[in-house]
Amino acid sequence: MSALVLILRREMRLALRQIGDSAIIVLFFVLAAVLFPFGVGPEPNMLARMAPGVVWVTALLAAMLSFERLFTPDFEDGSLEQLALGPAPLEMVALAKAAAHWLTTGLPLMIAAPLIAVLYRLPDSGYGALMTTMALGTPTISLIGTVGAALTLGSRRGGVLLSLLVIPLIVPVLIFGTAAIDAAIGGFPVRQHLMLMGGFLLGALVLTPLATAAALRQALE
Amino acid sequence: MQMISDFLAMGGYGGFIWSAYGAVAVILIGLLVISLRELRTTSAEVAALEANSPRRRRNNADNKDATS
């Protein structure tokens, strides 16, 4: 367990020294979301209708940009070899990486999300669902993203390929994330959607470290 | 004649049905043709490399020695 803490501390230390990297992702999130009203027009009702979808889709795209740097620097400078040779199994390293990614990217995106919702005039009844789905969905995205990042490690055109692999796997999170917010706005029960998203998170928590570790092992081979 | 045009019309849905079958034919036959062509070019490549291979070259050299 202490190895997990040490690795997590290392990741956080590195992320905080390069805090600009996370800031850029959040900036992209805000900018991409702000683009939509220019394209579709500023009609308030339509923007309110679009709000859940826009927040979720742009958050996904922003997260997509952050995955490429998840393992690449460690792979190139040999740190990944040392992590693999450490006392902790690679599954734990994968989990620590995903946790650090969530803390430095998922959490900032989650904090920025209500700001965008305000710009889109999301009805008040939607904020609770927005934050809950973000809290359940962003860790799932971080976990699935680590798998994609590990699979494409060292490939040509890693970033685009990574999106091609990860986006299909993330679709369920998007579907139920937006559905829950829509349901909350419409006054329908959201429990079922949230349960499903919780299920995805638990499933990802169990399965993705295994897949990431397998992918990292063969990347080092 | 009437029968044929009735058959082609497929109860008014001819356009959908024939384009579905057409697409299937184009894709499945196309894949077959592409695969066959790939096999041909790769075989040719292997044959060319084989003609060039060290072992063969050595044999050729031996033959040359024998004839000269």
Place this chain on the structure above:
Amino acid sequence: MIQQYANPARFNRLAATLMPWFAWPAGILIVVGLYFALFNSPPDYQQGDTVRIMYVHVPAAWMALFVYTSMALSSAVGLIWKHPLAHLSAQAAAPIGACFTFVCLLTGSLWGKPMWGTWWVWDARLTSVLILFFLYLGFMALQNAFDDPARGERSAAILAIIGFINVPIIKFSVDWWNTLHQPASVVKMSGPAIHSSMLIPLFMMGIGFTLYFCALLLLRMKTLMLARRARGMSMAQLHQQTAE
């Protein structure tokens, strides 16, 4: 180890023997199946003649899942036992599976327009099949994304195994969610719900497609083995030159 090394050549001979046994029946079954499908099967009492699209749509859907399953299985064998032919089999199957999935989506769309009045709906079945299509594309892209082909092989194999989660989702999506897509009517516990005059051509097409897949798989595997051989030979020549 020795068995592993002997395998490619032996497999190659086996494939040559098997090929006609797959290719000819495939051709015959598909042609006869098409005859039944287009000329000699009744129109559906609800759907009219559009039901004829079923004879290509449903077998293509079966194949999309079957090919993916075979791909995931050979990937697992390749990763666990490091069998040299397993990855090749997955690599050879991917484009065929992608084509079947595309056929399934396309014919489904052409069937949906007259029946549902729309080319596409975002329901669970259609969406999960679309994701399957992206998984095939992702597999092929990942396979070719590395300078070291062995690396691409293994990476893509892991993706194939992860993506396998999608297969049961597709299979049961029509039962789990109420969707526009009709539930399965052939593979059911209580026996098929459609008449034998439709079932026979459907199975003919299904078996025909399966044999077509087998024949094409052998053909593509042979191509890949030859490509491997070509790479090996050019590498050997390179070594020869540097040694000289």
Place this chain on the structure above:
Amino acid sequence: MRFFGENLSCVRGERLVFSGLEFAIDPGTALVLTGSNGSGKTSLLRVMASLTHPTAGHLAWQDGPVADDPERHHNRLHYVGHLDALKPVLSVRENLETWAQLHGGTDKKIALALKKLRLEGFENIPGRYLSAGQRRRLSLARLAASDAPLWLLDEPTIALDAASVDAVRTLIAEHRTAGGMAVIATNVDLGITETTTLNLLDFAPAEEDVWEGVT
């Protein structure tokens, strides 16, 4: 405790680099790997570290095969490869701490390791300002910052000046006196005494084409 490998072979990039390789290392001894470029020195070291899995054969300690308990194996070794595993944004001390603490290295040992590799006084300098030789030394400082019986070193003296090479030599000698073992891949004579040499070229496989019969 003895560490050994039997009948090892390894495939890199679809090419068999060595086969039928045997080795054994006892406490206090050093094994030097030699052989021309591409003969598989790095591959063998990575196999020994269990970063790469051998295509055939197996690795074991006296008390059991490596494959049975890879984490135990990792705890018994230090691997210093071509890559330095240093972060430009972390200071010298932080860089070393990261790896040493994972292996149970204490602050005292870390300070001592920096001293041994002549990095005293550089503790707070960020990694990005280090020269190639300094980076190499910091990477080698991992060896002294925490204990492990088996050292796997890949060309450890590249980019080092004469004084630093001396320091490395002393480090290895001390390690051996304390009962440690070292495997060193190198093509230059490091002046380490009483070593066994393993020439990778002795295990170069006969050219064999797996795909030969495919026509």
